[in-house]
Amino acid sequence: MICNTLHDEQDFVPATPNHDDLEIHRNPPQPAEICLYGLVGDVARAGSTATETNPYAIAANFMAYLSCAIGRDPYLPIGNTWHHARLFVLHIGRSGRGRKGDALALTIRLAQAVQQLKPEFVPQIHRGGLSSREGLVALIHDGYRQGGQNIPAIDDKRLWVIESEFSNILHHGRGKGNTLSAALRDCWDGICLKPATKSNRLYASNPHVCISGAITPHELMALMTSREMTNGLANRFLMIWAERSEILPFPKETPQITIDALALRVMQILEFARTAKHDDFLRMDLTPQAQRRYAQFYLGELNDNSAGNRVTSLMERHAPMLLRMAMLFALTDLQLNIDVEHIEVAMAWIRYTNESARYVFNSASDEVKIVQVRQITERIVEFLKERGQASRREITVECFQRHQTKAVIDAALEQLLNMAPPKISIKLIHRPKETPGIPTKIYRLVEAGPAIKEGLC
Structure with missing residues (x-):
């Protein structure tokens, strides 16, 4: 067998080929070129030209910085929630091959160039690591009294956190009584950070915190407990697998003239996003065409739960x-x-x-099973559309002619039942009193609501 490089960062171990090779070999994630759109793409290409740095890693970190610099003025109302362009990014790559530090270098140079032009446009940048809720709040606090002295508030709540060792956050989150994980969740939501204890009066209103984190897959797998997977910390991060795009012994520096030109474009965006040019907060809206396209994704890929429990939990946001x-x-x-x-x-x-996420958290054999279960669920749905309803035995015999195992069919039925909203429902048919035995389960499709029928959200 060949070692799985995601779970063991040792070098390749030769082995005798076998017939299972197709189930352990797979390509790493291949992002679409469309990801490098507009200014984001121009920054990524500028930083990756004649270097080993992955352009998509540069793009993701630049997006985190820019989302922080823009601040809370632009908002998009969805229901009763105002969304801001606030991002948490986690760059995953093997030690030495991910070029995780290099992926931040160009954005830091850009921030420095903007600082020279207009200091008030640049958010606070914190690279010292986070260890507690109190330490985070202290960076953007609303003012407090210490002894007989009033400590003035930090009015600019924009904070770009660079956590090059994201494992530190996961380590601290494991500590008894540590509320850093909850504070970060609140920051992503934009909720005011209130004191965690009565003795600590530090608080921060309207935080606008964005994060650029980096971690190896080995550390992530070892430290990401079920708590982080289920409490919502992990699924607030845009996780990307990115490693060096080529091998160059002497990478070249991005010319300063290029940095300055990009900084001017960043300045334009930040100037546009300031409410000083507008009457009030900047309300953003989706065009009718964009609403329809988003609705298609929302009713499809965005609510697909077929990737396994761990990956599905990471997709919830x-x-x-x-x-x-x-x-x-x-x-x-x-x-x-x-x-x-x-x-x-x-x-x-x-x-x-x-x-x-699938590449890191699912093995290749897991992916084979996921594809199999997805195919089975699609077939069951089509069968129930034709029949209206069916018993477990009818599904096994008539739909699959007994060619599928009980375990696979059960996994498919469980997936359909656990969708939100459920795709199928169960009706129990009880036997007559004089006939002993357990009730028969009848499976049938749940009627789609009007929004799904119309293809609108």
């Missing part, structure tokens, strides 16, 4: 994540209307992060 990225791409075009192309680009990033 892909819909708002897509909208936040679409906001960002629209703002880079200096417009408040989100168009179809912005939805398409954002969806390409969602597919990339989905593929990355």
Whole structure:
């Protein structure tokens, strides 16, 4: 067998080929070129030209920085929630091959160039690591009294956190009584950070915190506990697998003239996103065409739960994540209307992060089983459409002619039942009192609601 490089970072171990090779070999995630849209793509290409750095890793970190610099003024109302273009990014790659530090270098140079032009446009950048809720709040606090002295508030709540060792956050989150994980979840949501204890009066209103994290797959697998998978910390991150795109012994520096030109374009966006040019907060909206395209994704890929429990839990916030990225791409075009192309680009990033999560958390053999179960669920749905309803035995005998195992069919039925909303329901048919035995389970499709029938959200 060949060692799985995702779970063991040792070099290739030769082995005798066998017939299972097709189930252990697979390509790493391949992002679509459309991800490198507009200014984001230009920054990525500038930083990756004549270097080993992966352009998509550069793009993701630049998006995190830009989403932070833009701030909370632009908003997109979805239901009763105002979404801001606020992103958490996690770059996954093997040690030495991910070029995780290099993926940040160009964006830091850009931030420095903008700082020279207009300091107030640049958010606070924190590279010291995070260890507690109190430490995070102290960076953007609303002011407090220490002894007899009043400590003035930090008015600018924009904070770009660079966590080159994201494993530190996961380590601290394991500590008893540590509420850093909850604080980060609140930051992604934009909720005010209130004191965790009565003795600590530090708080921060309206935080706008964005994160660029980096971690190896080995550390991520070892430290990502079920708590992080289920409490919502992990699924707030745009996780991408990215490693060096080529091998160059002498990579070249991006010319300063290129940095300065890109910084001017960043300045344009930040100037556009400031409410000083507008009457109030900047409301963003989806065009009718963009609404229809988003609805198609929402009713399909964005709510697909066939990738296994771990990956499905990581996909639970892909819909708002897509909208936040679409906001960002629209703002880079200096417009408040989100168009179809912005939805398409954002969806390409969602597919990339989905593929990355599957690559890290699912083995190749897991993927084979996932494909098999998906095919079985589709066949069951078609069978129930024709029959209206069917018993477990009828599904086994008539739908599959006994050619599928009980375990596979059960997995498919469980997946259909666990969809939100469920795709099928169970009706129990009780036997007559004089006939002993357990009730018969009848499976039938759940009628789609009007939104699904019309293809609208």
